Amino acid sequence: MARRNWSWFWLILALCPLMLLLRSHLPAAAPADAVQPIADSLKLVALTFDDGPKTRTTPRLLDGLDQRGVKATFFLIGKQVEEAPELVTRMAQSGHQLGIHTYDHVALTGLNQADFDAQVARTRQTLAALLGYDDFLLRPPYGTVDDGVKRNAGSPIILWSVDPEDWHERSVQREVAHIVSKVTDGDIILMHDIFPESVDAALQVIDQLHQAGYTFVTVEELFAARGVTLEPGQVYRNCPPEE
Numbered sequence: 001m002a003r004r005n006w007s008w009f010w011l012i013l014a015l016c017p018l019m020l021l022l023r024s025h026l027p028a029a030a031p032a033d034a035v036q037p038i039a040d041s042l043k044l045v046a047l048t049f050d051d052g053p054k055t056r057t058t059p060r061l062l063d064g065l066d067q068r069g070v071k072a073t074f075f076l077i078g079k080q081v082e083e084a085p086e087l088v089t090r091m092a093q094s095g096h097q098l099g100i101h102t103y104d105h106v107a108l109t110g111l112n113q114a115d116f117d118a119q120v121a122r123t124r125q126t127l128a129a130l131l132g133y134d135d136f137l138l139r140p141p142y143g144t145v146d147d148g149v150k151r152n153a154g155s156p157i158i159l160w161s162v163d164p165e166d167w168h169e170r171s172v173q174r175e176v177a178h179i180v181s182k183v184t185d186g187d188i189i190l191m192h193d194i195f196p197e198s199v200d201a202a203l204q205v206i207d208q209l210h211q212a213g214y215t216f217v218t219v220e221e222l223f224a225a226r227g228v229t230l231e232p233g234q235v236y237r238n239c240p241p242e243e
């Protein structure tokens, strides 16, 4: 009996280097923040939310997005970022993409450099100080763009291709019907996370478009999936698949 126990001991000892060798050949885990490649054969859509963050409505949207495993893109007002930084940190930690929607929601057309910087550069600095990176898309309020905006943007300018005008009637049913009937592969949907009706509508849209086979991606993921490099000062509205 004693003899048999010793043979097991030597066998295990002999296997140890082999197991270490095998372990060193296992693939390393991908870093948590790596952008996962998305197959471009999927139907893709990007949900975007302007005018937040807002303490009364944004947390419920973030909960709903988390529950559904959906990443969205938020175009933020700098002044409100300063008032609710914890919401912005949460967005970044949940994997949502963040962009600039000016410091206090003014049209950017016709502004001189100093006034433009007071809206865009100031918001970029606020976000960078909070998050530790400064790579933010720009969405000008009202979607108004001129040559000065393109010249001074310092980042890609992201508009939209589906607009349910959720600020207007504030009808969940109408907004959902509008989006679901209009959306096509590669669209960018414009909503506002400052209205409770928009939060309800967005979550219903996600559930219906999931059923219809859509995958929700951030703006950056949408263009990356289709091999389009976003350029500073260029305007983008959607990214349909190539014919």
Ligand SMILES: [Zn+2]
Pocket (backbone or CB within 6 Å): 050, 051, 101, 105, 141, 142
């Ligand atoms: Zn806005």
